[in-house]
Amino acid sequence: MRLPQVEAATGLPPEVTIYEVGPRDGLQNEKAVVPASVKVEFVRRLVAAGLSTIETTSFVPARWVPQMGDAEEVLEALGADGVGRARPALVPNLRGLERAEALGLQAVAVFGSATETFAQKNLNRSVGEQYAMFEPVVTRAKDAGRWVRAYVSMCFGDPWEGPVPVGQVVDVAERLMGMGCDQLSIGDTIGVGTTGHVHRLLEALDARGIGPERVAVHFHDTYGQALANTMAALRDGVTVVDAAAGGLGGCPYAKSATGNLATEDLVWALTGAGVRTGVDLDALVATSVWMAQQLGRPSPSNVVRALTPPPTP
Amino acid sequence: MRLPQVEAATGLPPEVTIYEVGPRDGLQNEKAVVPASVKVEFVRRLVAAGLSTIETTSFVPARWVPQMGDAEEVLEALGADGVGRARPALVPNLRGLERAEALGLQAVAVFGSATETFAQKNLNRSVGEQYAMFEPVVTRAKDAGRWVRAYVSMCFGDPWEGPVPVGQVVDVAERLMGMGCDQLSIGDTIGVGTTGHVHRLLEALDARGIGPERVAVHFHDTYGQALANTMAALRDGVTVVDAAAGGLGGCPYAKSATGNLATEDLVWALTGAGVRTGVDLDALVATSVWMAQQLGRPSPSNVVRALTPPPTP
Numbered sequence: 001m002r003l004p005q006v007e008a009a010t011g012l013p014p015e016v017t018i019y020e021v022g023p024r025d026g027l028q029n030e031k032a033v034v035p036a037s038v039k040v041e042f043v044r045r046l047v048a049a050g051l052s053t054i055e056t057t058s059f060v061p062a063r064w065v066p067q068m069g070d071a072e073e074v075l076e077a078l079g080a081d082g083v084g085r086a087r088p089a090l091v092p093n094l095r096g097l098e099r100a101e102a103l104g105l106q107a108v109a110v111f112g113s114a115t116e117t118f119a120q121k122n123l124n125r126s127v128g129e130q131y132a133m134f135e136p137v138v139t140r141a142k143d144a145g146r147w148v149r150a151y152v153s154m155c156f157g158d159p160w161e162g163p164v165p166v167g168q169v170v171d172v173a174e175r176l177m178g179m180g181c182d183q184l185s186i187g188d189t190i191g192v193g194t195t196g197h198v199h200r201l202l203e204a205l206d207a208r209g210i211g212p213e214r215v216a217v218h219f220h221d222t223y224g225q226a227l228a229n230t231m232a233a234l235r236d237g238v239t240v241v242d243a244a245a246g247g248l249g250g251c252p253y254a255k256s257a258t259g260n261l262a263t264e265d266l267v268w269a270l271t272g273a274g275v276r277t278g279v280d281l282d283a284l285v286a287t288s289v290w291m292a293q294q295l296g297r298p299s300p301s302n303v304v305r306a307l308t309p310p311p312t313p
Numbered sequence: 314m315r316l317p318q319v320e321a322a323t324g325l326p327p328e329v330t331i332y333e334v335g336p337r338d339g340l341q342n343e344k345a346v347v348p349a350s351v352k353v354e355f356v357r358r359l360v361a362a363g364l365s366t367i368e369t370t371s372f373v374p375a376r377w378v379p380q381m382g383d384a385e386e387v388l389e390a391l392g393a394d395g396v397g398r399a400r401p402a403l404v405p406n407l408r409g410l411e412r413a414e415a416l417g418l419q420a421v422a423v424f425g426s427a428t429e430t431f432a433q434k435n436l437n438r439s440v441g442e443q444y445a446m447f448e449p450v451v452t453r454a455k456d457a458g459r460w461v462r463a464y465v466s467m468c469f470g471d472p473w474e475g476p477v478p479v480g481q482v483v484d485v486a487e488r489l490m491g492m493g494c495d496q497l498s499i500g501d502t503i504g505v506g507t508t509g510h511v512h513r514l515l516e517a518l519d520a521r522g523i524g525p526e527r528v529a530v531h532f533h534d535t536y537g538q539a540l541a542n543t544m545a546a547l548r549d550g551v552t553v554v555d556a557a558a559g560g561l562g563g564c565p566y567a568k569s570a571t572g573n574l575a576t577e578d579l580v581w582a583l584t585g586a587g588v589r590t591g592v593d594l595d596a597l598v599a600t601s602v603w604m605a606q607q608l609g610r611p612s613p614s615n616v617v618r619a620l621t622p623p624p625t626p
Contacts, residue, residue, distance in 0.1 A: 004469055004476030004510055012509070156317055163317030191619070194585025195544055196325070197317055224578035224615030225585075228541040231508055258619070265537035272507025272538075302537030306504070306571075 004272060011235040015276040017053055018263060019185070019216055019242045020046055022291075023074075024055040024090060025260055026248030028067050030295065036070040038294050040077040045290065046245060049283035051263070053086040055109065059096035075103050085147050092123075097137050101144070108141050109149035109185075110134045112176055114169045117160040118153060118189070131175050138179040148183075150176035151218070155186045155201065156193030163192075166204045174208050184215050185242055188229065191222030191258065195232035202236045212237030219261050221247065221300075226261035227269055234275075241266060246288030246299035262301030264288060282307075317585060324548040328589040330366055331576060332498070332529055332555045333359055335604075336387075337368040337403060338573055339561030341380050343608065349383040351607050353390040358603065359558060362596035364576070366399040368422065372409035388416050398460050405436075410450050414457070421454050422462035422498075423447045425489055427482045430473040431466060431502070444488050451492040462496045463489035464531070468514065469506030476505075483517045490523050497528050498555055501542065504535030504571065508545035515549045525550030532574050534560065534613075539574035540582055547588075554579060559601030559612035575614030577601060595620075 023043050027034055039057070046054050056078065062069030071089065075082040088107035091097045100108050112130050113119035119127045134150075141148050154161075155169045173184050186201060202212055217233040219226035219242075230241055247262030267279045285307050292299045299305065336356050340347055352370070359367050369391065375382030384402065388395040401420035404410045413421050425443050426432035432440045447463075454461050467474075468482045486497050499514060515525055530546040532539035532555075543554050560575030580592045598620050605612045612618065 004505055004507070010509070010512060191615075192317055192585075194317070194582050196323070196586035199323060222615065222619045223581050224540055224575065225582055227537055228544045228582060231541045231544070262537065268536050269507050269538055269541060272505075273509035302504075302534060306535045 012231075012270075012273055012275050013234060013237075013239045014274075015239065016234065016270055017240045018051060018266065018277055018279065019240055020051040020054045020245060020263060021218070021242050021260060022046065022054075022244040022246065022248050022263070024058050024068070025242075026244035026246070028058060028065050029249070030067055032295075033067055033069075034294065036073040036077065039070070039074045042245075042287070042291055043074075043078060043082070045283070045287040047081065049287055050277075050279040051245075051284075052278055053088075055088050055090065056082055058090035058092070059099040060090065060092045061095075064092075071099065072103065075105070088147065088149055091137060091141075093133055094137055094140070097141060105146070107147040107149070108137075109151055110137055110176070110181070111151040111153065112172060113153050114164055114172045115154045115158040115161050118158055122153070127172060131179075134176065135179050138176075138181055142180040148181045149185055149216070150179075150181040150183070151185045151187055152176065153187040153189045156188040156197055157190055159190055166197075166201050169201060170204045170208055170210075173205060173210055177210055177214070182214070183240065184210055185218045185240075186215060187218040187242075188220060188226075191220040191225060193219070193229055194225055195228055198229045198232045199236055202233060202238065213239070216240035216242055218242035220249065220258060221261055222258045227265055230261060230266060231269065245284060246291055246304055247301040248291070248299075259300050262288075262299070262303065264301045264303035264307075268303045325544075325583075325586055325588050326547060326550075326552045327587075328552070329547065329583055330553045331364060331579065331590055331592065332553055333364040333367045333558060333576060334531070334555050334573060335359065335367075335557040335559065335561050335576070337371050337381070338555075339557035339559070341371060341378050342562070343380055345608075346380055346382075347607065349386040349390065351604075352383070352387045355558075355600070355604055356387075356391060356395070358596070358600040360394065362600055363590075363592040364558075364597075365591055366401075368401050368403065369395055371403035371405070372412045373403065373405045374408075377405075384412065385416065388418070401460065401462055403464075404450060404454075406446055407450055407453070410454060418459070420460040420462070421450075422464060423450055423489070423494070424464040424466065425485060426466050427477055427485045428467045428471040428474050431471055435466070440485060444492075447489065448492050451489075451494055455493040460496075461494045462498055462529075463492075463494040464498045464500055465489065466500040466502045468499045469501040469510055470503055472503055479510075479514050479517045482514060483521055483523075486518060486523055487521050490527070495527070496553065497523055498531045498553075499528060500531040500555075501533060501539075504533035504538060506532070506542055507538055508541055511542045511545045512549055515546060515551065526552070529553035529555055531555035533562065533571060534574055535571045540578055543574060543579065544582065558597060559604055559617055560614040561604070561612075572613050575601075575612070575616065577614045577616035577620075581616045
């Protein structure tokens, strides 16, 4: 089936940057360790499919996230293609930044929490204490001319605390962006948010000087809301969207979190609406099918399933 | 997890009527015949969960759709609760209407096609010939004071013909609505449409005098677009949305069709955005879990899965 395409839809930007998180957010919680060679091949295939921006790995200690213990191996294999400004990697702290610096990375991301409970579970710190951890990282990265993204997780709901007030998220975002970060990624880690909530948060961020041109959205599809919420954010001026090829992902510290918005479902929506992404959908679907084979289970992406013939019984 | 709720979102109507199609569109393609008593219980549970409008069954010949062969049995068991203006049933032809009349139904629906290939496969007629079949049905139903809905299927793409031009859909819709139908339901039977396409179609219908107040949207989630497309339609003034509890559904004559938009995922989106639906989400989820047990497989609804604890391993 060909995708019906119409002229650019009202209220959407002409072009969207997909920030592909499959190799990092998508894989970090896989129980079976994926070989570094597979991760390298995954990134290479994503590049070949036209994904311009790819978060490659995380410099988190291997004892916290064993799956990301091969960050150096993956990036050394990627060579020049793994270190540019469109190849950020997560750095949880100064030690992580030092590892990224040693490899010559030009872009990094820090990962904060909007809620106390998740800050404790994920960072072993309070919301207030996380700033002390991130500030030297951001300052040093910016001083060296690096591009820095600030993630804020649990921006809509928290499995322990329930709905998260917009003001609380904006406070955290303001502190992190005030350190000099280039981009803010607002995460609905457990996927409970809805379109009006997205609008209110973007509005509140804008009112505090964090306009949509500096904001990316990061939605998980646990409650089936990820694409609808993304389209709402795009109409509010956001032009950077986090997604994971094949809908990979989840979060071990947030039991109700499932996969990220599938890059394929997003590309289908945007291409149909006349929004440019630069992605070759067939190549991307083939990549996710290949990755699903490596992981030993089918992709949860609707588009991947729709475009992939079921196995002959 | 509680659903975060915010004030009514910009551009959405204050209230939406969910036209529940689970008992008809959701079940009609189940291979194993579901007992009439289960169908009756399904409708009763949906009523109890607050669904105001429920399409109960189809008066299609049993040799075409064996699953719907018990229409009389289901409606007789439902009694007064099965015949009101908010309990439409599908009538494919005059014979179907006579069966509905004999039971005292006050609302019926006809089911047309926007494409030649699907008209042939589903109706054994051309697009032109379908009008001759539907006109006496609609005229007779309207003359007797009944409420009549006109479905148009394959409004966005067709598995054999590819993308369907907006003008072709509007022509079919205009012919059917010109017969005196009260409501038009535009169906993306194979789920390929995107938000801009939805907007263009609604705009084109409006330009021909079929305004959004008379239009319902009917999306299947094959490519993950159903909820995003629904929200786009609501911003364009549509206030009636077809959905199936638990995401049931599919179409045997259109191989790439999967389930309808899940009512739960829709209710989550609307409740979060401050739009009233009258539905008790917990009761609805319990209904879909019960129905999934009857069918012997898990519900594809994201919300049902998220709110239902996985079985202990």
